[in-house]
Amino acid sequence: MDVPNLTVGKVAERCGVKVSTLHFYEEKGLIRSWRNQGNQRRYKRDVLRRISVIKAAQKMGISLENIRQALSCLPDSRTPNKKDWEKLANFWREDMNQRIAYMEKLRDSLTGCIGCGCLSMETCPIYNNEDELSKQGTGAILLEKEAGE
Numbered sequence: 001m002d003v004p005n006l007t008v009g010k011v012a013e014r015c016g017v018k019v020s021t022l023h024f025y026e027e028k029g030l031i032r033s034w035r036n037q038g039n040q041r042r043y044k045r046d047v048l049r050r051i052s053v054i055k056a057a058q059k060m061g062i063s064l065e066n067i068r069q070a071l072s073c074l075p076d077s078r079t080p081n082k083k084d085w086e087k088l089a090n091f092w093r094e095d096m097n098q099r100i101a102y103m104e105k106l107r108d109s110l111t112g113c114i115g116c117g118c119l120s121m122e123t124c125p126i127y128n129n130e131d132e133l134s135k136q137g138t139g140a141i142l143l144e145k146e147a148g149e
Helices: 008-015 019-027 047-059 064-072 082-116 129-136 141-146
Strands: 041-043
Touching (some): 008 041, 008 047, 019 047, 047 064, 047 082
């Protein structure tokens, strides 16, 4: 069994994150540590790979909550292996494809405004006179409708 012997500082240094990031990840249930007799955090060596997976997923735009849910499906909260990563990647691929499609539609719907830069009240597709759109809900209703969300 891997003895939890890495200090929080060593893990932060090896992973290129701040100590506060490790505390945050731990608070969110993404990683875990143990306390030694002096009440200091200690980590198993496999936490280095787990943090790498978290950072890679974050770079892909995956939310920490989505990462937490995916990692929680692993038996005994173990670190993902190659086969696990393939499953996680396939799971996240569909989410990424949906976000890419949404962003492409959003980009395409803004071309007129971005192109001229005037935000004309007569022709702007996102102008909301007298806040009429508030009756339909919150947020950027026209942009989301244009983008197909």
